Amino acid sequence: MAFQKLGLDCANWPEPVYSDLLRKGAADEEKMLGLYFNQIGWPSSLPTNEKGSFVKSVLREKKNAINEFLMSKSLPLRSGVQEFIDNASTEKVPVAIVTSYCKSGDKVALSVVELLGQERLSNVKVIGDSEVEQSMYGQLVFGKGVSSSLEEQLVKEVKKAASAERQRIAEEVASMLKLSVDIDTSSSERLEKIVVALRAAAEYVGLPVKNCVLVAGSQSGVSAAKMIGMPCVVMRSSLTARGEFPSAKGVMDGFGGADLTIPKLRHKIKS
Incomplete structure (x- = not known):
């Protein structure tokens, strides 16, 4: 959508291209764009000394598109998430949804809260930027x-x-x-931010880090959890289907049913 907004009709990121750029660019969006345009060619009217500002304009349009999408109510919860949270409530297990290290984290939080519904919020704590900053560890x-x-x-x-x-x-x-x-x-600020967010989440639910479990969606979350001794399981996506996570307690494909439930989570942590 960002490419279209800027009139870059020749630019397109289908999932295989995106996955390859994600791996080569180590998830750094500016590097990914640089790699991509080095391969397909930069806009002919773009002066060499303006490549940096051009990349920032693409990312700005991408952020705007993401924000519009999040607020459009077109983004559903992952299948089984509501049942998983209901299961946690029944089992008296507190749940923290950590959005502070996500891009557009505050809007993600609003969207998630709305989709979950008020009846589930009593057992859920959303950890955004303000919660992290106000936590003792964050301060x-x-x-x-x-x-x-x-x-x-x-x-x-x-x-x-x-x-x-x-x-x-x-x-x-x-x-x-x-x-x-x-x-x-000094360049791993993202990992530091995740570590602080995880510690803040543990603080808000009132449990030691070692007694919490992170349901992670990426290697960065797994790495941060390992650094502070927080057990974690990985929830696969299409982008991580072939990934290996040796430090995780388990790798799951979804929530509920044959996949991740609170009893199965307990079993994996104990094993």
Whole structure:
């Protein structure tokens, strides 16, 4: 839709193309667009020094299209989600829906809440940007509300420890593959944001991180959960159908029935 809005009739991302760009660009949208237009050719009227602003204009139109779609009520809940949440309520298991690290997270949250219905909200906590920022862990990491020099130093130590852990994991993987690796730990802001969101979610439901379970949809969620010792299961999508998630407790295809239920979730965590 963004391509069409900008008059780029030659540009089109069917799912196989998108999946390939997602893998090659490591989910970085600007890199994905760069790879794509390097392959099919940039608009002939575009000066070389304006490629960056052109990419940003495409992403801006994409964001507008996503927001319109989310607010159009055309996006259904995934099959079985309502039953899963009802099952959790019956089993007295609190549910947190973490939207803070999603693009257009606030609009996703509004859409999800509306689709779930008021009767289910008593057992569901939606964790958006404001909830993360207001959580004790969020205030600590982001430095908001921190006044004493001791607390400021603690914030620095938390960030330093997170960077060290990322480097350790990268070196461990590299050793297994017999490669050398030197990652820029300052560039993984997305992973940090997910970690903070998961800790905030645990805080809001009143449980230790190790007693929570993340139902993840991507590798970034799995990696963040592993960093903080939160068990997780992966819910496959068409984009992750062939993915492998060795640190996850299980990989499921859907909610309810033969797939993910609260009893099955408990069984996978114990096994």
